[in-house]
Amino acid sequence: MYKKIVIPTDxxxxxxxxxxxxxxxxxxxxxxxxxxxxxxxxxxxxxxxxGTWEMIEQMLKEEGEEILKKSKEIANEYDxxxxxxxxxxxxxxxxxxxxxxIKADLIVMGTTGKTGLERILLGSVAERVIKNSHxxxxxxxxxxxxx
Numbered sequence: 001m002y003k004k005i006v007i008p009t010d011x012x013x014x015x016x017x018x019x020x021x022x023x024x025x026x027x028x029x030x031x032x033x034x035x036x037x038x039x040x041x042x043x044x045x046x047x048x049x050x051g052t053w054e055m056i057e058q059m060l061k062e063e064g065e066e067i068l069k070k071s072k073e074i075a076n077e078y079d080x081x082x083x084x085x086x087x088x089x090x091x092x093x094x095x096x097x098x099x100x101x102i103k104a105d106l107i108v109m110g111t112t113g114k115t116g117l118e119r120i121l122l123g124s125v126a127e128r129v130i131k132n133s134h135x136x137x138x139x140x141x142x143x144x145x146x147x
Contacts, residue, residue: 011067014110022108037064092128
């Protein structure tokens, strides 16, 4: 049923939880896994290009590469060989386009669980992916803290 799974990550706890869910499904279904990190350029649109943006962009790319490296380490625990990809753009758009490009059967991603004004102001990447994806999206919520 699922032969190609895309798992977007940002290195957060909830993204790592989504990785584990995606890896588990991939192992059971013998699916290919693509872990992607999107360097979000939207907060920096309009900044003067010379110097400042290049420095910020380089830092964000290095952070993304480190997060993708950690996602491969987690994949090793599941005895999975995953492909990683560093993308640049608006996260929801890049996730959907990447999934379409590789003809993914499933997207597994985390959600921050923001509500109220915070959600209205920030929007939800997961919500936009769900609305625009050509394939099913499994949204993993942040694990509840044990008391």
